[in-house]
Amino acid sequence: xxxxxxxxxxxxxxxxxxxxxxxxxxxxxxxxxxxxxxxxxxxxxxxxxxxxxxxxxxxxxxxxxxxxxxxxxxxxxxxxxxxxxxxxxxxxxxxxxxxxxxxxxxxxxxxxxxxxxxxxxxxxxxxxxxxxxxxxxxxxxxxxxxxxxxxxxxxxxxxxxxxxxxxxxxxxxxxxxxxxxxxxxxxxxxxxxxxxxxxxxxxxxxxxxxxxxxxxxxxxxxxxxxxxxxxxxxxxxxxxxxxxxxxxxxxxxxxxxxxxxxxxxxxxxxxxxxxxxxxxxxxxxxxxxxxxxxxxxxxxxxxxxxxxxxxxxxxxxx
Numbered sequence: 279x280x281x282x283x284x285x286x287x288x289x290x291x292x293x294x295x296x297x298x299x300x301x302x303x304x305x306x307x308x309x310x311x312x313x314x315x316x317x318x319x320x321x322x323x324x325x326x327x328x329x330x331x332x333x334x335x336x337x338x339x340x341x342x343x344x345x346x347x348x349x350x351x352x353x354x355x356x357x358x359x360x361x362x363x364x365x366x367x368x369x370x371x372x373x374x375x376x377x378x379x380x381x382x383x384x385x386x387x388x389x390x391x392x393x394x395x396x397x398x399x400x401x402x403x404x405x406x407x408x409x410x411x412x413x414x415x416x417x418x419x420x421x422x423x424x425x426x427x428x429x430x431x432x433x434x435x436x437x438x439x440x441x442x443x444x445x446x447x448x449x450x451x452x453x454x455x456x457x458x459x460x461x462x463x464x465x466x467x468x469x470x471x472x473x474x475x476x477x478x479x480x481x482x483x484x485x486x487x488x489x490x491x492x493x494x495x496x497x498x499x500x501x502x503x504x505x506x507x508x509x510x511x512x513x514x515x516x517x518x519x520x521x522x523x524x525x526x527x528x529x530x531x532x533x534x535x536x537x538x539x540x541x542x543x544x545x546x547x548x549x550x551x552x553x554x555x556x557x558x559x560x561x562x563x564x565x566x567x568x569x570x571x572x573x574x575x576x577x578x579x580x581x582x583x584x585x586x587x588x589x590x591x592x593x594x595x596x
Contacts, residue, residue, distance in 0.1 A: 332587050333557055334362040336489075336515065336536060337567040338412065341366055342387045344572050346409075350402045350596055352579055355589040360579060361567070363487070364402050365451050366391055368412040369441070371434070373420035373462050379430070380420040382413070382437040392445045399446060401596060408448035410487060411441060414455060419464030421457030423471045423495045431474035439482035449487030449512070450479060454494030467495035473502040480510040492525035493517035500527060515566040520545040522556045536564030540582070543569045547581040554585035 339346045349364035372383040384392060391398045392411075399409050415421050425431035438450050452472075459466050479488060490496070490507070492514050500507040508514075508529025515536030516523045524537040537560070538553035557565050565586060579591040 333536075333563050333565045335360055335565055335567065335586075336363040336365065336513070337361045337570050338365045338367045339570050341391050342385070344570060346391055346398050347401055347596065348570050348572060350405045350407060351593055352576060352591050353594060354583055354587055355592060356587075359405055359407060360583060360591050361407060363408045363410060363448075363489075365410045365412050365489075368414040368453065370414055370416035371420045371422065371457070372416050373418040373464060375462055380425070380434045382434070382441060383416065392441075395445050403446075403448070408487060410449045410451045410489060411445075411447050412451040412453050412491070413438065414453045415457030417456055417458045417461065419458055419461030421459055421464075421467070421495070422452055422454050422475055423457075423467035423499055424459055424465040425471040425474060426465060426468070428470075428474045428478075431471060432478040435475055435478035435482055438479055442483060442486055447486075449483070449489065451489045451491060452476070452496065453491040454496035455491075457494070459495070467499060469499050470502045472496045472499050473505050473507055476507050476510045477505060487512045490514040490525075490527065491517050492527065497525075513564055515539060515564055519568060520549050520553075522553050524560075524562070531563075532561050533563035535562055536566045537562055539566040539568065541569050542567055542575055542578060543571060547578050550578070551581040551585050554582045558586060 337349050339349060346364055346366055349361045350359065352360040354360055366388060369388050370383040370385070372381050373379075374381050388411075402409050413422075425434065441447070442450060454472075476488060476490075488511050490511055490513070496507075506529040508527040511527065511530060511534075513534050513536065514525040514527045514530055516525060516539040519539050519541040521539065522537050524532075525535055527535070536557075538557045540550045540553060554565060565582065567582075574593055576591045576593045583589060583591045
């Protein structure tokens, strides 16, 4: 099973009109506290080198081929970490044909990261970086949108919460790709499933992060019986790399949305820099990075951070 994101090939294909004209200067943020976790990004105090508060950096890492600890190697010229959230990409929602239930699964590379948290996860957390586990479909018909009851959704939410507790993680990220709804006799997406799942997970993890990669059937099934997924999430971000497209998630403010998304290994530095400027000019709180490699890319990242925070990105050896 490949975990390469479906949308990497779509760089620079989408141009979205700018909806706001609020102009601000940026600097880096501090880690969120429990009291801030449902109200948006917290801010670091301004520094002489870099100015006033700005967006959080969120970074997906393909752990099949790259080291999650690379997220901690990049700092701003002010000394602050460039990235605020690291996402392990990815665990899977699998389908047990015997029990006809969704089960959480880890491939060997994800298993290695999780089982060796003191080597891979804790060093990032010690730097103030939150570490999430992304959950992805696996071609087996199980997905976030086809639970047939509140009880079945809650049972899978419990598996997710257990993983967060067991491996000392900071939260869960939902990516509704590759489910292939209908395989193995599973059902098609319904309106209640994703709402039930996220609601249950928030109840189980009141002080952890829950994020949503804005894509797939889940992106159009965000409310049911007056309950909105956005009221349970912390963040959502755009899924089209090389584009600026605010996710439409009722209940989330601009501070909790990431309309700019880049594939570090495919999106041009000029496009990435332009997206950073749009993020600042429109007052959004997240900038999304994907595909951080093992090699040094601080020059590329500087093209972004210079526009987001007014300072260059440097590297260092942990």
